[in-house]
Amino acid sequence: MKKQSQPTDAAGIRDNRERMLERAMSRHNYSGDALIEVLHTAQELYGYLTPELLKTVSRRLRLPPSRVLGVATFYHFFSLQPKGEHTFIVCTGTACYVKGAMGLVEHLERRCNCRAGGTSPDGKVSVATARCIGSCGLAPAVIYDGNIMGRVKPEELDAELARIGVK
């Protein structure tokens, strides 16, 4: 199949993402019922939901902006702020709590100089907590950049932090 040469500049990449978002909305016939699916796609493409994105979605799906913002803020999964380069998600489900997950949260907060739910001042690391990731057999568990670490000790977190250059 012949394609136009792939755009490489920043503006080109943005166009591509816009096109993919548009495709996702058209797949759902621009139905307001698909708002959550569309926001999932938007966040996958852009990393987080900007006000402009929310406005676009609201216009294309013909929903009031209040409804789009309402849904985006209701669900934990959607983020309205940019994330750090790396993300630690500490599971705070019951099994992990019983095995000391709160200590890991405190440790990361101290090391990254930010509260859980936030990002380190240099934008390098985001620290978040999750409601049970279902890996209770591995408690306490941490998801580091999408990979599950099991039976985590603070030293292992330090090792990962050292690898990405956090002092």
Next chain:
Amino acid sequence: MTPEELDQLQLEEQQRQQALEERIYCCTAASCLSAGAARVKQALTDEVKAQGLEGKVEVCGTGCMGLCSRGPLVKLGSTGELFGGLDEKTAPALLRKAPEEKTALDACRIDTGAPFFIKQHKIVLANSGRVDPERLADYIAAGGYQALARALTEMKPQDVIAEIKASGLRGRGGAGYPTGLKWELVARQPVSPRYVICNADEGDPGAFMDRSVLEGDPHRVLEGMALAGYAVGAQQGYIYVRGEYALAIERLQAAIKQAEREKLLGNRILETSFQFRVDIRVGAGAFVCGEETALIASVEGKRGQPRQRPPYPPERGLWGKPTLINNVETFANVPAIILNGAKWFSSIGTASSKGTKVFALAGRIRNTGLIEVPMGTSLRTILFDIGGGVPEGSNFKAAQTGGPSGGCIPAEHLDTPVDYESLQQVGSFMGSGGLIVMDDTSCMVDVARFFMEFCMDESCGKCIPCRAGTVQMHDILLRITRGEAKEEDLELLEQLAHLLRETSLCGLGQAAPNPVLSTLRFFRSEYEAHVRDHICPAGHCRMNGRKGGHR
């Protein structure tokens, strides 16, 4: 595919598997994967190639084998031997003949005659660890889609409902509503279209049963949903899965595609006039969406806020149409009931709770993992025989069931049989099946605070008792754990608990006080020690003036 072709495929796949010299099953459920199961599977596959055993030995992935604490688990199909804790260096020894290689494996061998295995009874998990969840043929070889074929060719929809009613199956999501009655309610509605929804929004912290079923045996859930669709006259089904369960979503998507290709879902299922489609809806992280009306709102693309019931979803559900909502484990029971009959199912369990229940064992317990036991099994059997008890050097304090809606059961009630009614009598709740063990390092006041914090964060904000009440209760609990509370705070806490229970709109708020009430009932002395003496008996809470307060 016609029913005859289904039989043919089943026979062919069974013969193919029997002709193999060895079939090695590697657990590739989430827990074993994070313990390195993918590398073990790759090492075994490479070893098969290196020895030129292709066609004789097959390495395949399977769903959860249960004993997650010993993962990654590997099972030999020929002998049924089970090995745990292997890595890419040790695993290839399974395929080597030298005696010293064999003895090296002995340390990894797991005794399958241990109570952990023999005290279980598997219906929902029957295929977990035995079939490759990514291969439809595996499920068919194990008798998959035979129940659907039987229903479509030999039974009328009302026969299917009658069978489910007679089986005594009750909802496995926690509340235990009789499944057959719910199906009948939906089928009786004069309105169409009707919908079937599978609730896979497993939100209780400490519960991973549904995730394991979806990851390990997705076709079983799809078959159960199709049977429900046939029974209630629905042509469209939705599975609402938590966004956190990426692997489960991936395997479900693959399973739906395979089933559609073979005409086990979609139009003209098994060459009959029945049609049923299943679509996945991915949740976006809201505990309240486990409540059925909130879940429906979320499928419709709205904020997941519950609404007043009645009307219940069987009358007015998705887009105002009659809707059947059952949870993953409920649907997973259905094919086995249709295939083996209501009599067989109702012979398992107790007088009011039939069949089995899957539990996720976690916390301070030796054998963490996934188990399935007949209803009515005592907590003692589950925790001490199957679970292996608490690790050396600590003492059992309480078992927590039902997540943030449940309670803590102390040692003196360990002989409670696990069924819907008995658990309620000891102030707890069956819930979806999370079972977390706490030892004497856990402070029960802080456990109550932990769950109240959860409910406070997850309250949707629609009704005031829940929105404001959870905040007030959490505030009091926080002050108790900091040693700043007064005697009358305990009274206020109890008052608020009853207020929330009586006046909240949905189950989240009504059940939010349960952990508080149950710990007050069984561990009141711990509360009093915090309030009167500013001491945390478990040594967990940092009292003000000593270490600068609780975090």
